[in-house]
Amino acid sequence: MVFGYLLLILIVFLLFQGARNFLSFLFKIKQHPEKEIFNLTINRENTVGQIFIILSIIFFGESLLILNRYFSGNLSFYWVIFIVILISLILGYFLESLYSIIFGIIFLPCWWISHSVVWIEKRTIATNIILSGLYFIILIYYLSGRILEKNKKWEKTGIIMHFLSIPMLFTFLFLLSTPYGISLIEGNLGSPNILLSKPLTFFILLFFFSSTILLFYASFKNFISISLEFIPLFFILCFFLSFLFFQIPQLTNMEYTYKRSFVESFTPQGIFFVIFLNIITFSFSLLLFFPWISKKRRDTCKFWCSVYVYFCNISVF
Amino acid sequence: MINFEELKKEGERWVSEGLITEQQLEKILQIYIPEQKPSEDELRKNVTRLILIFASVFIGIAFFSFVASNWKYLSFLTKFFIIVICMLSSYISGWYFIEFKNLKRTGEALIYLGQLIFGSGIFLIGQHHHTPAYNWPLGFILWTIGTILLAFSTNIFSLFYFAIVLSIIPVIGFPFIIFDERIISQFFFTPLWIVLFMSFFLFISGFIIYKKGKKQGI
Numbered sequence: 001m002v003f004g005y006l007l008l009i010l011i012v013f014l015l016f017q018g019a020r021n022f023l024s025f026l027f028k029i030k031q032h033p034e035k036e037i038f039n040l041t042i043n044r045e046n047t048v049g050q051i052f053i054i055l056s057i058i059f060f061g062e063s064l065l066i067l068n069r070y071f072s073g074n075l076s077f078y079w080v081i082f083i084v085i086l087i088s089l090i091l092g093y094f095l096e097s098l099y100s101i102i103f104g105i106i107f108l109p110c111w112w113i114s115h116s117v118v119w120i121e122k123r124t125i126a127t128n129i130i131l132s133g134l135y136f137i138i139l140i141y142y143l144s145g146r147i148l149e150k151n152k153k154w155e156k157t158g159i160i161m162h163f164l165s166i167p168m169l170f171t172f173l174f175l176l177s178t179p180y181g182i183s184l185i186e187g188n189l190g191s192p193n194i195l196l197s198k199p200l201t202f203f204i205l206l207f208f209f210s211s212t213i214l215l216f217y218a219s220f221k222n223f224i225s226i227s228l229e230f231i232p233l234f235f236i237l238c239f240f241l242s243f244l245f246f247q248i249p250q251l252t253n254m255e256y257t258y259k260r261s262f263v264e265s266f267t268p269q270g271i272f273f274v275i276f277l278n279i280i281t282f283s284f285s286l287l288l289f290f291p292w293i294s295k296k297r298r299d300t301c302k303f304w305c306s307v308y309v310y311f312c313n314i315s316v317f
Numbered sequence: 318m319i320n321f322e323e324l325k326k327e328g329e330r331w332v333s334e335g336l337i338t339e340q341q342l343e344k345i346l347q348i349y350i351p352e353q354k355p356s357e358d359e360l361r362k363n364v365t366r367l368i369l370i371f372a373s374v375f376i377g378i379a380f381f382s383f384v385a386s387n388w389k390y391l392s393f394l395t396k397f398f399i400i401v402i403c404m405l406s407s408y409i410s411g412w413y414f415i416e417f418k419n420l421k422r423t424g425e426a427l428i429y430l431g432q433l434i435f436g437s438g439i440f441l442i443g444q445h446h447h448t449p450a451y452n453w454p455l456g457f458i459l460w461t462i463g464t465i466l467l468a469f470s471t472n473i474f475s476l477f478y479f480a481i482v483l484s485i486i487p488v489i490g491f492p493f494i495i496f497d498e499r500i501i502s503q504f505f506f507t508p509l510w511i512v513l514f515m516s517f518f519l520f521i522s523g524f525i526i527y528k529k530g531k532k533q534g535i
Contacts, residue, residue, distance in 0.1 A: 048526050062492070
């Protein structure tokens with residue numbers, strides 16, 4: 001089924017891209033040099049050097065795991081992953097190595113999901129806090145990307161962060177707008193008190209403050225549009241922030257299972273979440289679709305994302 | 318990519334407007350002159366190179382099967398010397414073809430062959446000294462280190478690609494050993510210092526190549 005959707009997305013993309021190329025050819029419209037933007041490295045030496053650096057980071061992680069085995073597993077596997085991500089981001093920054101940064105960017109949300117589940121299970125904290133943390137991380141990526149792409153030295157890094165954050169944000173919002181996503185929000189059986197787990201508190205506050213500071217900084221310095229980006233992003237930020245303070249009325253295990261098996265029957269708050277999240281996803285996809293028509297810079301990637309979101313939404317309805 | 322034809326047209330316009338002189342335009346165009354399409358002779362050379370690389374890979378595979386098969390009738394020393402002699406002869410002949418006969422492709426293929434025989438030699442020694450089967454990623458680590466050193470010394474860049482493939486194998490293989498709870502004794506583990514050394518070695522080599530590439534890019 002998933003492959004079917006992917007195939008459909010591919011066909012639609014090819015059709016649109018073909019139509020766009022045909023129109024450009026017919027009316028002799030100049031295409032923007034997008035290929036150059038996505039050219040990540042200068043030459044083969046640069047590529048091989050960066051791959052070696054990533055491999056060295058992974059080997060360092062594996063040596064930490066061996067060391068951990070020698071010392072009877074005092075350092076958990078998740079912390080090793082976190083150290084590896086941190087090293088890759090730091091090295092990427094100091095060596096200006098794009099591959100290391102991409103490696104860190106992709107694995108940080110994976111680490112957050114896997115590790116926060118452990119913290120939450122230990123202290124029976126509400127599971128939807130994981131979702132808040134994930135949104136804060138994606139927001140940091142998006143805003144850092146928007147800020148960095150204006151800086152000449154870090155332009156490519158910015159573009160990559162921006163490019164990666166859009167599908168992440170859409171996948172995240174789309175998944176939440178489905179019955180499964182609603183069950184993730186509603187199916188929490190713990191308390192929303194994040195203070196029960198110290199590392200969870202530290203990281204969630206770190207992600208929250210970083211994303212909020214970046215959001216205000218980016219809007220203050222005009223890196224992002226106030227009406228099109230700041231307001232919706234801030235609105236969603238408040239929505240996810242509310243998970244840290246308010247407990248959604250819990251469903252018992254029995255009810256939860258019942259609702260999951262008959263997804264047509266949502267609770268009143270579930271219906272609110274469905275409407276809210278679907279409106280957000282649709283409006284974001286519209287926001288991404290229109291710049292593509294007006295042929296602004298780097299729009300193909302945004303177009304991809306909008307097509308992806310449309311299909312996801314159509315598949316649900 | 319800069320479109321050469323468009324740049325030429327723009328340049329001619331700049332000359333007519335008096336922004337630049339014709340000499341300056343020529344100099345600019347010299348920088349962006351497009352690469353010539355490969356001639357028939359070059360294509361033939363590339364095909365020869367591919368055939369030679371394939372030949373060396375197949376001979377290398379043959380060596381691996383030779384090492385892996387039960388050649389019980391030969392002593393360890395005989396097997397070891399067969400491998401060492403074959404490895405050295407392919408290295409030396411490769412070097413000879415590159416340096417003295419100006420047959421770069423043939424030489425490179427022979428050096429590749431030597432590198433494959435080097436790998437089979439590592440596993441032969443491992444087999445003889447009854448290294449635990451758990452430790453197979455260690456062989457690939459040693460092989461990667463050898464390949465990178467050879468790539469630096471011979472200046473054959475494609476050997477770095479080969480080293481990347483070789484180093485990915487232990488990266489995937491190690492977690493299976495580390496998380497295997499059946500392995501209780503530390504004796505069966507890959508020594509920590511080797512993995513740490515590999516990390517350090519890869520970083521230094523990566524850093525050197527990366528800086529070189531950056532310098533060339535500028």
